[in-house]
Amino acid sequence: MKDVVRMGGILGIVTIIAAGVLGAVANVTKPRIEEQHRLALERALLAALPTADPRAIVPVKDENGNILYYKGYADPDTTKLVGYAFLAIGKGYSSDIQTMVGVDTTGKIIGIKILSELETPGLGAKIEEIRHGEKRPWFQAQFIGKTKKDLLVDKDGGPIVSVTGATISSRAVTNSIRKGLERLEKLIGGFKQPAQQPAA
Amino acid sequence: MEQRMWKVSASPHLNDKESISKIMWLVAASLAPAGIGAVYFFGAHAAWVIFWAVVAAVGTEAAIQKLMGKPVTVSDGSAFVTGLLLAYNMPAESPFWLPIIGSIFAIGLGKQIFGGLGYNPMNPALLGRAFLLASWPTHMTIFKTAPHGGTISGIDVETGATPLNLLKLSQDVLRQVKINPAEVPAQKVAEATEHISKLYDAYGNLFWGKVGGCLGETSVFLLLLGAAFLLYKRYIDLRIPVSYIGTVALLTWMFGGTDGLFTGNPLFHVLAGGLILGAFFMATDMVTSPITPKGQWAFGIGCGVITVVIRLIGGYPEGVSYSILLMNLTVPLLDRWAKPTIFGGAAKK
C-alpha cells in the first residue's frame, strides 16, 4: 500500500513538473499563436479590401456577437467607406471551402482570398494554384471586377472558367460567393448604383 | 506383349474439353462485337486505344514472368482479356500513353504481384481503370467524341457527355428547385426537364450504342450478343448478372426519381453507363468473384446496391467499376459464408 502511494506520488510530481513546463511554454507561445491567427485574418481582409486602410476594417456583428461582415474604410477615421468584406463558405468535393471576399460599395468584387480548403491536391486544390510566372492564383483572379450576375461557372453558362476536372470545387466557390453577395445586399439594404454605366 | 511406357497418373483419366486458354480466348471473341462497334461509333482512335491496352497488358505479363524466371503464359489469353476490358473502360479519345500505363498497372500491381492468374484478389482491368481515374481524372471523365450518328436525341450540351452524367446534372437542378426554388433560373429548370424527358426517350440509342461513354460500354446490343454466347457456352452464369442488374433496376426505380419513391426510371439506368459490360463481363470474372452459387447471388446484390448508391448520391455519375472492386474485397468472406452443405452434413448422425 505504501508502495502505491509512493509511486502515485512520484507520478503526480512528474506530471505536475510537466504541466508546469508546458504552462511556461504555452505562456510564451500563446501570444505568438494568437498573433498568427490575427495576421492570417488581417492578410485575408487586406487581400479582400486592397484599398482599405489596414487599421480601418471593422467587423459588423449581430446581436449574438457573430460577425456578419466587415466594413473597410480608406482612412483610419472610418469615414470613407471603400467596401465590404464577408466570408463565403461552400461545400466542395471533400471539404468546406472558405473564401474571404471583398466588394466595393456598388457590389463589384475587388479582392478575394481562399482561407481554407481541403480539396484533392492537384485537382480541386488548383483553385489556389499560382501558375508559373504569375503572382496571383489565376482561378481567384478572374473574380475581380465581377458582379452578382457574372457569378456562374462556365458549365452553368457563366464566365468563370472552372478548374479542369474540378467543376465541383469551382462551383462551390462561385456559388458560395454569389449567395454571400446576395445576403450582404439584403443586410446592407442594397448596393449603390455604379457611378457610370460601362459603355455597351 | 511388347515393352512400352505406360503413362501413370491419378484418376480420373478423362477430362472435359474445356481449358483455361479456350475459355479466355472465347471471352475475348465474345467481346469482339462491342469492340468493332466502338470503332464504328467513335472512329479509328478507339482501335488505337484497344491496341495499346492489349499490347501493353500482354507485354507486361510476358516481361514480368520472364524477369521472375517463371514460364511465360501469355498464350492463355487472360492478359489479353484484361487489356481488352481496360480499353473498353476508357474514353475513345484517350492519349496513347493512358491505356499503356493503365495496362502496366493492371497486370503488374493488379495481378502478377500476387502470383499471376488465379491469385489476384481484385479485378485487374477495373483496378487499371480506377488507377487511371484517380491519376488523370480529366482524361478519364471528358468524353469529347460524339458517337457516329449523333448524340442522344439532339441534346447538344457538350458533345459526347454520357447519359448518366446528363441525368445527374439535370436531376441536381430539379432537386435544387425543391429545396430553394428562388435560386434556380426558370430557364434552367425547363432545360433540365427537357433533358430528362429526352434521355428517357432515348432507349433506342442506348440499346444500339449511339451515346457517349467509354468506348466499349455503350452498345447494349453488341454486348448482349457476346454475353449470350458466353451463357450458351456456360462460361458465365446468370446468377451474378441477374442479381446485379435486378438490384440496380429495383433500387433506381425506388429511389432514382426526383418526385419521391418509385418515380425512377429503371430501364434507363439498366441500359445507360457500363452496367451491362460490368454485369456480364467484369463482375463475372471468376477469379475475383465468389466461387459458390449462394456467394454469387450475394455478390451481385452487393454490386447493385453500391452502384446505385454511387450513381444517385456519389461523387461520380457511374458506380459500376467501384462497386465491383469493392465487392471483390468481400469475396473471401462471402466464400467462407456460402460454403455448400456437405452431403450428409445436414442429416444427424
Next chain:
Amino acid sequence: MEVKTLLIISVTAIFINNFIFSRFLGLCPYIGVSKALDSAIGMGMAVIFVMTLASSVAWVVDYYLLEPTQANVFYHVFNLKSPPDLVFLKTIAFILVIASLVQFVEMVIQKTSPALYKALGIYLPLITTNCAILGVTLLNLDMGLNFIEAVVQGFMSGVGFTLALVLMASIRERLELADVPQSMRGIPIAFIMAGLMSIAFLGFSGLKIR
C-alpha cells in the same frame, strides 16, 4: 436534423474518411494484426470499444477541465478570475486518461467476464498507445463536436477500422495460399493490398448525403 448529422458522421467515418484508407490512423495494428481473421475480429471489437469510451471520456475531460468556458471545473473550484485555458494540455491529458482507462477496463473485464477477457483482453494493452484512439479524440476536438456526436464518431470510426481490418485479414488469409513473389510476402504485399483497397474506397469519396 440531429439524426441526420449523426448519419452523416457515421457514413463519413466508415466509408468516406475511413481511418485506414483515408485518414492514415491505426496502421500499425492494421498491418500487424491482419494476418488471421479471428484475431482481426477480436482486435476490431476491442478498438470499437476503446474508441467509443475514449471519445466520451476525452470529451468530458476537455469540456470540464481544459476549455476556457463557464463549465470549467477549475474556474469554480479555485475561484479564478476567468476560466483558465488549459487546451494546451490536451495531448498529455488525453493520453493519460486513455492509458488509465484501458488499464481499468482490462482489470474490470478480467474480473467480471473471463470469456470476454479471452476475446478482447490480449488486444487491450496493444491499443493503449495506438494513434487511432488518441487520434479520434483529437479529431473530435478539432471538429468541435458535441458529446453525442463525439461518441458516435468514436464508435463509427472504430467500425470503419474494423471493416478495413476484417476485409484485409480475410484477403491475407487467401494470399497465404497464393504464389506471391518471395520479396513481396508479408508486410509489402499487405501494403500493396491496402493501396488497392483504398483505390476501391475512392469510390465513396464525394458521396453526398442530403
Next chain:
Amino acid sequence: MSVVGEFTKGIYKENPVFKQALGLCPTLAVSNSVQNAVGMGVAMTFVLVMSNIIVSLIRGFVPKKIRIPIYIVVIATFVTIVDLSMAGFAPALHKALGIFVPLIVVNCIILGRAEAFAGRNTVVRSLMDGLGMGLGFTLALLVLATFRETLGNGTFYGLPVHWKGFEPMLIMILPPGAFLTIGLVLGTMNWWDRRRA
C-alpha cells in the same frame, strides 16, 4: 556497439519505418510532400532525442512499475512543446501536419526507444540512438515523399521538376499512392537484402 554504431544503425539496418514497421501512420500521412516530410522528421527527431536524454537521465530514480506512464508524460511534454512552437512559428506547416504532430506521443518509435534503449543506456548513447533513429525516420519519409511529390505533383520541395507535357500522376499524393509506394519500396529492399545475403 560503438557510440557511432548506435547512431548509424537507425539509418538502414534498424530503420524504424522500413525495418521495424513502426510509426507508419505519420510516415504515410505526411509523405505527400517533401516539405511536410522534412517538418515531420525534424519534429520527430527533436522529441526522440530529448525524450531519450531525459529518460536516460532519470532512469535511476524511476520505479520499474510506473516507468511507462512516466515516459509517456515526458514524451507528451516534448510533443506539446513542438506542437505549440510550430503553431507559433510555422503555422502553415502546423496546419499541413494536422493532428500528426500531437500524435507523435503515441508513436511507437519513441516509446519503443525509451523503453528498449534509453531506459538502459547512458545519456550519450541514448542521444546517439535518438539522433540515428530520428534521422532514419526522416530519411524514410524523404524517400517516400520524393517519389510521391515528384510523380504526383511534378515538383520536389515545391520546385517544378518535370518535362514539358508531363501530367502528374495524382494518385501518388492521394492515400493509395502512399500505400503502394511503401509496399514497393519495402519489396525492393527485401529483394536487395535477399540478393546480398
Next chain:
Amino acid sequence: MGLSLSLRKTFKGGVHPPENKELTEHKPIEVLPPPSTVVIPVQQHIGAPSEPVVKAGDSVKIGDRLTEPTGFVSVPVHATVSGTVKAIEARPHPLGTEVLSIVIEADGEDAWSDAVQDDPNYESLSADEMRQRIRDAGLAGMGGAAFPTHVKLSPPPNKPIDTFILNGAECEPYLTADHRLMLEHAEEIVLGMKLILQILQPKQAFIGIEDNKMDAVEVMKKAVKQVGVDAKVVALPVKYPQGAEKQLIKALTGREVPRGGLPMDVGCLVQNVGTARAIYHAVAKRRPLVERVVTVTGRGVKEQKNLLVRIGTPFSHALDYCGGVTEDAVKLIMGGPMMGIAQFNPEVPVIKGTSGILVLTEREARLREPGVCIRCGRCIEACPMGLMPTVLHSLVNNKRFDEAKEYGVLDCIECGSCAFVCPAKLPLVHSMKWGKMELGRRMKKAG
C-alpha cells in the same frame, strides 16, 4: 406417373462424361481361355489379408481354397485354374504395391474341385449358414470397393436394414460388364438378390439401372416377375456417379447417409449386380468366386470385348486375346476412366474388383499439363458430395491438413467429377487422396 417420371429424384452435382459404351455394349460375354499361369494375390478385398494354406509344389483344382481369412473382415481366395503352385511370393498388384501372391501353373485340364457342388435345398438354409457359404466363397463386393460381402450382410441389431438396393447403374464410362451380365444372366442375379432379401428381410427392395440401358431394365423386370421377388426396377437418369452408393440411395429413397456414416445408418444396403450373382453361385452351387466379367475396352485395344476372366489372369493375356494394343495407346487402366487405376505393368492380374481393362489412346486421354485454378467453380458444382475441391486442393498442397479436414476432405468419394470438369486440369483427386492418406496416418499415430 408421367409427372413423377419427369420429376425424377436425383442427387446434387455430378457430371456427364462421354459414355463410349457403344464400343462394347452389344458384344456378348466371351469366355477367355485360361492363361498358362495365374497370379492370385492374397488380398483382393478391404480388411485383413488372408494367410496361405498351400505351399509351392502343391497341386490344386479350380475352387480349392488357397488361403484362410485372418479375421472377421477378411475372406479367402481360391485356385482359379487346376495345376501346380509354383511360388508364393510378392508380385505386382493392380492397386500399386507388391502383394504376396500365389502363382499357379495351369495343367490345362481345368478340373473343378470336388467341393463345388449344386445344393438343391439351398433355399432352406438359415441366414447364418448362407453368410458362411458366402464367406467361404471368398466374396468381396464386385462394384469397386471390394468390401467383404458377408460383413455387409451382417448388420448390427441396432441398425436394421429396411431397404435393399441392387446396383446396376454402371455409371462409369466405357464399362459394360454389369450391363452384359444383366442381359445374359438376369435370372441368376435376381435369384442372388432373393437370397439377400431372405438374409436381411428388408421392407423394400430396388434395382437401380441408368436409363441408357433400357434393354437391361426390361430384362430385369421380366426376371423379377419370373423369380417372384418383391422389388422395384427403377430407371435412373444418366449422370455420373449415379452408381456411387450414397448418391444411389439419395436418388432412390431421398435419404442422405450422414457424414462419416454408412448406408446402414439410414437403413440401406447396396450390392452390385455381379455380387448378387456371385452370392447365388456361392449359396446354391457352393461355387467360390473364381471368375468375373471384365470389359476390355478403349480405343487403344484393337477389338473391344466383354470377357469372362479367371481371377489372376494377367492383363496382357486378356489384351492379347483382344488383338493387342494400338500404336498410339498411352494409358492402361484397371477399372473405368473416372475411378480406375493407371497401370505401368501389363502383367498385373485381374482381381475380384476388376470391372474393366481400359486402354486409352493419346487423343482419348487428352493428357495436358496442369495450370492454375481460376476459381471457376465448376468443380464445386460437379462434386456430388457438396465439397469445395479447389479449396481442398490448395489446403492439402499447402500441407494444411487440419483445415482440409474441416472442409470435409474425408467425405470425398474420389469419384473424379471435379478433376473431370476442371479447365485447369488440376490433379484434384490426387490431392484428395493425399489429404485422406495423411489424415489417416495422423489418426493412426494419435491412436
